[in-house]
Amino acid sequence: MENSNEIKQTKNVFAKRNFYTIKDSGLVYVFALILPFVVGLVYAFLALLIAPKFGWTGENVLENLSTHIGYLLPSLLLTQFCFLSIYFAYHGAAKISLSACKLQFKKTNPLTAFICVAVGVICVFGFVWLFEGCLGGLYSKLGLNSSIDVPISNVGWLFLWLVVLGIVPAICEELIFRGVIFQGLRQKLPAGASIVLCGLLFALTHQNVTQLLYTFLLGCILSFVMEKTGNLIYPILIHLFNNVSTIVFSFLIAKHQVAFPTMWWGWILAILVAAATFAILWLIYFLYLRKKPKQEVEKVGQEPTNSAAMVGKLPLSMVCGIIFCVIMIVINVIA
Numbered sequence: 494m495e496n497s498n499e500i501k502q503t504k505n506v507f508a509k510r511n512f513y514t515i516k517d518s519g520l521v522y523v524f525a526l527i528l529p530f531v532v533g534l535v536y537a538f539l540a541l542l543i544a545p546k547f548g549w550t551g552e553n554v555l556e557n558l559s560t561h562i563g564y565l566l567p568s569l570l571l572t573q574f575c576f577l578s579i580y581f582a583y584h585g586a587a588k589i590s591l592s593a594c595k596l597q598f599k600k601t602n603p604l605t606a607f608i609c610v611a612v613g614v615i616c617v618f619g620f621v622w623l624f625e626g627c628l629g630g631l632y633s634k635l636g637l638n639s640s641i642d643v644p645i646s647n648v649g650w651l652f653l654w655l656v657v658l659g660i661v662p663a664i665c666e667e668l669i670f671r672g673v674i675f676q677g678l679r680q681k682l683p684a685g686a687s688i689v690l691c692g693l694l695f696a697l698t699h700q701n702v703t704q705l706l707y708t709f710l711l712g713c714i715l716s717f718v719m720e721k722t723g724n725l726i727y728p729i730l731i732h733l734f735n736n737v738s739t740i741v742f743s744f745l746i747a748k749h750q751v752a753f754p755t756m757w758w759g760w761i762l763a764i765l766v767a768a769a770t771f772a773i774l775w776l777i778y779f780l781y782l783r784k785k786p787k788q789e790v791e792k793v794g795q796e797p798t799n800s801a802a803m804v805g806k807l808p809l810s811m812v813c814g815i816i817f818c819v820i821m822i823v824i825n826v827i828a
Contacts, residue, residue, distance in 0.1 A: 509590040510794025516801035518677030519808030521583055522694060525669050526814050529575040536571060540564055569657055576665040580673070590793070594672030596725045600788055608777060609718065609727045613734030616711060617742060619770025623763040624707040651744045659740055663733035670695050670712070671719040671728045679720070682806060688716040694811075697818035702826055711735060714774070721778075723788035 537558075544554050558564045584591055670691060678687040695712030696705050715728040801808040 508794045509588050510792070510796075511590045511593045511790065512792050512794070513589070513593060513673055513677035513680065514797060514801075515677050515681040516797065516808055516810075517583075517587065517589070518674045519801055519810035519814070521579060521669060521673045521677075522698075523810045523814045524579045524583065525576055526698065526817055528579060529572045532571055532575055533568065536568060566653075566657065570661065573661045573665040576669050580665075580668045583673075587797075588794075592790075593676070594668060594725050595676070595723055595788070595790060596668075596672070596729075597723075597788060598726065600724060601726045602785070605722065605727060605782075605785065606730055608781060609730040610734045612714070612718075612774065612777065613731040614738045615770060615773060616714065616731075616735050617738035619773070620707060620710070620767055621739070621742060622759075623767045627760050627763045628703070628706070651740065654740050655737055659736040660733060663729055663736055666695075667715070667725060667729045667732055670698075671715055672725050675716050675719055684720050688713055688720060690807075691716040694815070697815060697822070700818055700821045700825060702822050705822075718782075721782050721787060722785065723790070 540558050544558060675687060675691040678690060692709050692712030696709035699708050715731055718731060719728050804812045
């Protein structure tokens, strides 16, 4: 018995660990902010250098570039490529197994997966009136742009954006936020605090004040599902179908030129619809999700010996990342 325990301990010393620490959460969060920012600056600088060759000159050249599909499409993909690069590079450098994110295809329950698809769709149609209609109209009056202007006038554009803004971000962002950051937070913080904090980090990373409330809510829902199921497949499905539903909804609105009523009664109806959506989500949890056992995985590997510099209960790197996001949001609002 002692020999078997010694063998197991020896294997743990040399094995890649299959779990994250709060230090991993902080470092990955900072990398997920800094790398896309630096790559974006380099990309914008190179675009400005070649812009005159296409006849784009003057003071508004960068503004004109940012709305051109030839510039916009690669910039959207670059951010997600940065996330994916960080995910694989960090796992290699920190000697963490790729299975640590708990992307468990074989343990995926079809009914749970279907329910997650439904949750992704329900969130869009339940909250879009309040967040995009009423609050979106309010933001517009304040001079704040609530979305990226992309062409979506035909089915060809629709399918392109389903991939670029729907499928790719759902996978790349979930690997970073629910795969690494949330699970690292859970090693140090209770479930409730980890869910709220991960939702906040997810919202701040988008650096768009008009999307802050909805991305925070969605981030909390995704983290909650990750906590209750222990399988990253389910948050990916919710995120994926939330994105897809949003894009399809935007396509239908643009095609039929539908406008949300923003009078006082429109606000009341939007709030009632949002409240009904919360009730549906709670029923899904109460009648099904809370009864499902969480998929637990035995820890393998050694805890890192060097701990992170902390500010209270959070790593210094994460606090710096939050400050960076707040500064960028303020700059975006002022600009």
